[in-house]
Amino acid sequence: MTSDNFNLSEFLPYRLSVLSSRTTKMLSRVYGEKYGLSTPEWRVLVHVARREKMSVREIHDSVYLEKPAVSRAVAKLEKAGLLRKTTCETDHRLVEIALTAAGLEMFNGIVPEALSFEAAILSAFSPEERDQLHDLMERLHDVLDGLPDATRRPQMDSDGFGSLSKDAH
Amino acid sequence: MTSDNFNLSEFLPYRLSVLSSRTTKMLSRVYGEKYGLSTPEWRVLVHVARREKMSVREIHDSVYLEKPAVSRAVAKLEKAGLLRKTTCETDHRLVEIALTAAGLEMFNGIVPEALSFEAAILSAFSPEERDQLHDLMERLHDVLDGLPDATRRPQMDSDGFGSLSKDAH
DNA sequence: AGAAATTCGTTTCACTTGCAACGATTATCA
DNA sequence: TGATAATCGTTGCAAGTGAAACGAATTTCT
Numbered sequence: 001m002t003s004d005n006f007n008l009s010e011f012l013p014y015r016l017s018v019l020s021s022r023t024t025k026m027l028s029r030v031y032g033e034k035y036g037l038s039t040p041e042w043r044v045l046v047h048v049a050r051r052e053k054m055s056v057r058e059i060h061d062s063v064y065l066e067k068p069a070v071s072r073a074v075a076k077l078e079k080a081g082l083l084r085k086t087t088c089e090t091d092h093r094l095v096e097i098a099l100t101a102a103g104l105e106m107f108n109g110i111v112p113e114a115l116s117f118e119a120a121i122l123s124a125f126s127p128e129e130r131d132q133l134h135d136l137m138e139r140l141h142d143v144l145d146g147l148p149d150a151t152r153r154p155q156m157d158s159d160g161f162g163s164l165s166k167d168a169h
Numbered sequence: 170m171t172s173d174n175f176n177l178s179e180f181l182p183y184r185l186s187v188l189s190s191r192t193t194k195m196l197s198r199v200y201g202e203k204y205g206l207s208t209p210e211w212r213v214l215v216h217v218a219r220r221e222k223m224s225v226r227e228i229h230d231s232v233y234l235e236k237p238a239v240s241r242a243v244a245k246l247e248k249a250g251l252l253r254k255t256t257c258e259t260d261h262r263l264v265e266i267a268l269t270a271a272g273l274e275m276f277n278g279i280v281p282e283a284l285s286f287e288a289a290i291l292s293a294f295s296p297e298e299r300d301q302l303h304d305l306m307e308r309l310h311d312v313l314d315g316l317p318d319a320t321r322r323p324q325m326d327s328d329g330f331g332s333l334s335k336d337a338h
Numbered sequence: 339a340g341a342a343a344t345t346c347g348t349t350t351c352a353c354t355t356g357c358a359a360c361g362a363t364t365a366t367c368a
Numbered sequence: 369t370g371a372t373a374a375t376c377g378t379t380g381c382a383a384g385t386g387a388a389a390c391g392a393a394t395t396t397c398t
Contacts, residue, residue, distance in 0.1 A: 003280040008215045008232070009323070012287050013192045018233045019306055020182075020189035022313050022320045027182045029318065038384085046177045056347055063177065064187045066386060071348060093346040093393045111172040118181050124312045125305070133305050136298065137188055143293045144191050149198065151191045154178070207354085225377055235356060240378060262363045262376040344395065354385070365374070 023121070030113045035106060036080075040065050040073040042110070045099075048083060049107045053096040055088070064154045082106060192290070199282045204275060205249075209234050209242040211279070214268075217252060218276045222265040224257070233323045251275060 008014050024039065031037040037045065043063045048054050056074060060067045074097060077083045082103035088094035099107065122130055144150055177183050193208065200206040206214065212232045217223050225243060229236045243266060246252045251272035257263035268276065291299055313319055 003218075003277045006215065006218070006280045006284070008212065011283070012290060013189075013196045014212070014233075015306055016185070016189040017193050018323065019309055020185040021233060022310070022322065023182045024186050025320050026313060026316060026318070040384095043177065043183070046175065049172075049175070057345085064183075064190060067347075068349080068387090069385070072384090075348090091346090091394070095347070108172045111175045114180070115175070120316060121181060121309065121312050124308055129305065132301055136294070136302050136305070137184055139293055140188055140290065141191070143290050144195060147195065147289060149195070151194050153191065154187060209354095226375085236377075237357085237379080238355070241354090244378090260364070260376085264377070339398105341398090342396085344393100346393080347391100349390075350388090352385105352387095355383080357382090358380090360379075361377100363374105363376075366372080368369105368371085 027114065027117055030117055031110050034113075035110055037110075038073070038076075040069045041077055044070060044073040045077060045082065045103065045107055046111075048097055048099055049104065053098050055094045055096065059097070062154050077103070196283065196286055199286055200279050203282075204279055206279075207242070207245075209238045210246055213239060213242040214246060214251065214272065214276055215280075217266055217268050218273065222267050224263045224265065226263075228266070231323050246272070 028039055028042075031042040043065060044059055047059055047063050056067065056070050059065070059070045059074075063070070065073070074083065074085065074095075078085055081100060083097055083099050086096045086098075088096050125133065141153060145153060197208055197211075200208075200211040212234060213228055216228055216232050225236065225239050228234070228239045228243075232239070234242070243252065243254065243264075247254055250269060252266055252268050255265045255267075257265050294302065310322060314322060
């Protein structure tokens with residue numbers, strides 16, 4: 001393909017962007033209109049729900065959000081009474097973030113709706129096709145990792161062994 | 170899956186968002202660092218290059234950009250001498266947007282780099298897998314279209330029959 | 339121990355975005 | 369024809385974002 005007939009709508013990065021934007025926007029109605037959460041807030045809420053305590057940096061590492069975005073989302077969620085911040089006793093730089101009962105309740109309210117949104121999307125695909133999709137996306141990430149100047153990729157959720165994983169010392 | 174073990178990193182909308190963000194950001198180095206374009210400007214440039222003349226609304230319809238974003242991108246591109254704006258003779262509300270020689274030159278410079286970025290990504294996949302990816306993404310769009318309150322989906326580039334397609338009157 | 343470097347979370351600032359409103363122009367229709 | 373409605377592109381404004389800078393706290397290294 002030459003410059004002459006370059007077609008943006010067939011260009012993979014553009015296609016990914018449009019698909020992602022539409023999906024995120026439609027999902028955001030679930031946690032936005034009804035629960036008043038922004039996308040960063042939703043992501044933080046979900047992530048904190050998986051462990052007892054998390055620091056801002058841990059959230060930043062595992063969720064695709066810049067540090068300031070995490071900080072602000074946490075501040076808003078705290079103001080809304082959905083989580084509680086306490087400075088870590090053993091390291092006063094760290095903040096221990098934990099859901100409140102209200103936060104957990106909201107989390108339990110949203111998740112089924114979010115999952116049913118996802119289910120509605122995936123209902124159009126067979127189990128094999130879902131695997132294909134999953135596999136293809138994973139490999140796209142791998143390719144990006146190998147490119148020069150690769151952007152940061154949030155680490156996968158290594159399943160919950162709780163507490164601040166500030167490792168052995 | 171219950172709320173208890175909801176895993177954000179396995180959640181399709183989130184996965185799409187991260188993949189799209191990474192891809193867009195890495196691509197933006199191509200047109201950003203070297204040519205000083207923002208993403209909306211890049212999209213407008215590319216789109217205007219496919220036809221002789223376009224209006225703001227036509228760009229808005231076919232590119233996934235809000236009307237103000239198009240308007241501002243066009244303004245910047247004009248200031249940079251990459252395109253020219255003239256008010257339509259037969260309808261003074263419309264603006265006819267066309268690339269200048271400098272704009273075309275930049276377009277011809279960027280496109281090969283953008284395509285080689287895409288090629289680098291797709292090199293990890295067989296032709297069949299590329300078709301699968303294309304097909305799966307297309308069907309994801311179809312599903313979104315069928316959902317209530319579906320967001321706007323930019324119309325595909327029906328290949329170039331030029332001029333302002335303000336239809337017969 | 340003490341100085342320098344590092345890490346953590348927040349804040350600041352410039353920039354971008356999305357939505358609504360606006361003036362200008364054209365279309366609609368009584 | 370004349371008034372109303374619709375469309376086009378732009379602008380204002382409030383909210384969001386990213387990068388760098390910052391103070392506080394801890395680690396590192398001599």
